Amino acid sequence: MNTETTTARTDWYPEQKLIVTQLSGDVDQADIEQWEQSLHQALAQIEDGGSFKILVDLWGFKAVDLPTHKRYREIIPLTLASYGWKVGYVDLFEEAAAMTFTTWRGIRCMGAAHAHQDATKIEKYESLFGRDTERFFTDPRLAEEWILQL
Structure with a gap:
């Protein structure tokens, strides 16, 4: 990962019940793995039965190849499905028919930007x-x- 041009991070702001996840720059598979891990680490900080909102900031993101793009594309929809959230655009993809929606540790996503x-x-x-x-x-x-404001 070239840290000068790539950002792959997630932060939890408990006072706003807000997760901000950011992926930008020319991203490779290692960046995707780091980003996904940071997302799961932030979600792990939410109390059982809690709720959160999420800002998915992909401004400036560019996958370096098709396998990287395919891997990145599934992370947000599948992760949020574990918190009862169906991303609006998910029905554009065939895989959507097989998705299941649960609430991991009773935590629910309440909104997404x-x-x-x-x-x-x-x-x-x-x-x-x-x-x-x-x-x-x-x-x-x-x-x-x-x-x-949500």
């Missing part, structure tokens, strides 16, 4: 899947402002 630089994709996702508890943004700061 997604940020990415691909305006065409984000505008489509926002128009098709945006809702009161889930929104899609091209500006990470706007995504953070929105999720903090």
Whole structure:
């Protein structure tokens, strides 16, 4: 991982009940593994029976190859499914039919904001899947402002 150009981290802010997970730069498989591990470490800090909101900040993310892209693509939907959350865009993928939704340790996801630089994709996702508890943004700061108000 080139730490000068790549970010792969997750932070838990208990006072806001907010997880902020960030993946940016030219990302390889090792970066994806580090990012996923940081996400699970942050989720482990939430008390049993608790709840959280999540900001998925992928602004500036670019997978270095197709296997990396495929691996990254499943992490957020599958992880959040373990906390009772169905990501809006998940039905675009065939794998969605086999997904199960549970509440690990009784913890529930209550809202999600997604940020990415691909305006065409984000505008489509926002128009098709945006809702009161889930929104899609091209500006990470706007995504953070929105999720903090949720």
